[in-house]
Amino acid sequence: AQSVAQPEDQVNVAEGNPLTVKCTYSVSGNPYLFWYVQYPNRGLQFLLKYITGDNLVKGSYGFEAEFNKSQTSFHLKKPSALVSDSALYFCAVREIKAAGNKLTFGGGTRVLVKP
Amino acid sequence: NAGVMQNPRHLVRRRGQEARLRCSPMKGHSHVYWYRQLPEEGLKFMVYLQKENIIDESGMPKERFSAEFPKEGPSILRIQQVVRGDSAAYFCASSMRQGYTEAFFGQGTRLTVV
Numbered sequence: 001a002q003s004v005a006q007p008e009d010q011v012n013v014a015e016g017n018p019l020t021v022k023c024t025y026s027v028s029g030n031p032y033l034f035w036y037v038q039y040p041n042r043g044l045q046f047l048l049k050y051i052t053g054d055n056l057v058k059g060s061y062g063f064e065a066e067f068n069k070s071q072t073s074f075h076l077k078k079p080s081a082l083v084s085d086s087a088l089y090f091c092a093v094r095e096i097k098a099a100g101n102k103l104t105f106g107g108g109t110r111v112l113v114k115p
Numbered sequence: 116n117a118g119v120m121q122n123p124r125h126l127v128r129r130r131g132q133e134a135r136l137r138c139s140p141m142k143g144h145s146h147v148y149w150y151r152q153l154p155e156e157g158l159k160f161m162v163y164l165q166k167e168n169i170i171d172e173s174g175m176p177k178e179r180f181s182a183e184f185p186k187e188g189p190s191i192l193r194i195q196q197v198v199r200g201d202s203a204a205y206f207c208a209s210s211m212r213q214g215y216t217e218a219f220f221g222q223g224t225r226l227t228v229v
Contacts, residue, residue, distance in 0.1 A: 034217060043119075043206055043222040044158070090157060101148065101210045101218045102171060105157040 002027040004093050006106035014114055019081040021109045023074045023091030032094040033074040034103065035065055037087045044090065050074060061085070081113045119144075119209050119221035120189075127227045128197045136192040136224045140209030147190045148218060149182060152204040164190060197228045 003026045013019050025031055032051055036044040048059025055067045065076045074091060088110050092103040120139040128134050140147050145166055150158040151174075163171040164184035175182065179197075184190040194201055204225045208218035 036220070041225075043121075044208075044220040046217050046219065049217050101146065101208070101216070102160050102163050103148075103150075103158075103218065104160065105150075107157040 002031075002093050002095050002104045004091050004104055004106035006089075006091055006109045008109050009107075010110045010112065012112045012114065013081050015083050016080050019076075019078040019085065019111065019113070021076040021089050021091075021111060023076065023106060024072050025074060025091070025093045026072060027093055027095045029095055033065075033067060034092040034094070035059065035063070035074075035076050036090045036092065038090065038108075039087050047076070047089075081111075083113050083115050086111055086113045119207055119219050121205075121207050121221035121224050123224060124222065125225050125227070127229060129229055130198060131196050134194040134197050134201070134226055136194075136205050136207075136226070137189045138192070138207030138209075138221060139189040140207075141219055144209035144211050144219075146210045146212065146218075147184050148208045148210075149190075149192050150206045150208065152206060152223070154203075158206060161192075194226075197226070199228050202226055202228045 005024045034049045035047040038044050047063050048057050050057045050067045058064045063078050067074050088108050090108050091106040094103050122137050147164045149161040152158045160174040162175050162182045167186050179195045181193045204223045206223045208220045210216050210218040
């Protein structure tokens, strides 16, 4: 069975500082990996995905993520955080051979960017 | 191009009533997924449907919950005889096809059982 762990419930960072949100995964085969962001009382917005190819994936709003197969990690990063980046971030994994786009989500990490 | 549309946005039901949640996928999308989010938790997969077919319902509770995606019209998640523990946000997502394309999420229906 596949699983995703987001070890930090909350990350606090000052505006302008780098932001990292951690994610590790477990699948039996090769993974498809995703990051989504959720603002209060809203649905999930897609940020980026890793399918194959370059380990560094660039996504929306200046976010990027690095796939590390040996560490089974897919950490989300932003070089300079904005107050508007404060939200709930979810990492998700889908096993390549699985049917459809059934995703397994981590528990989420709340990001608070202080001015 | 409208995104995934869910209605109602908020739904209040008394214990024992039925809740019906609707989801219209993005135009051109024929795959629909339902997820449940309990307060302060991540999303849990419930069911995956294609038109007129349930592909994977491994996350659905065995009783009181059902889902459909008819040939015409939205996908419906139906919860019979609701209990307080059913209170949650229910999200629908859709994708164009199998494979690696990302799923797009609706804004969710927040069900409160009183």
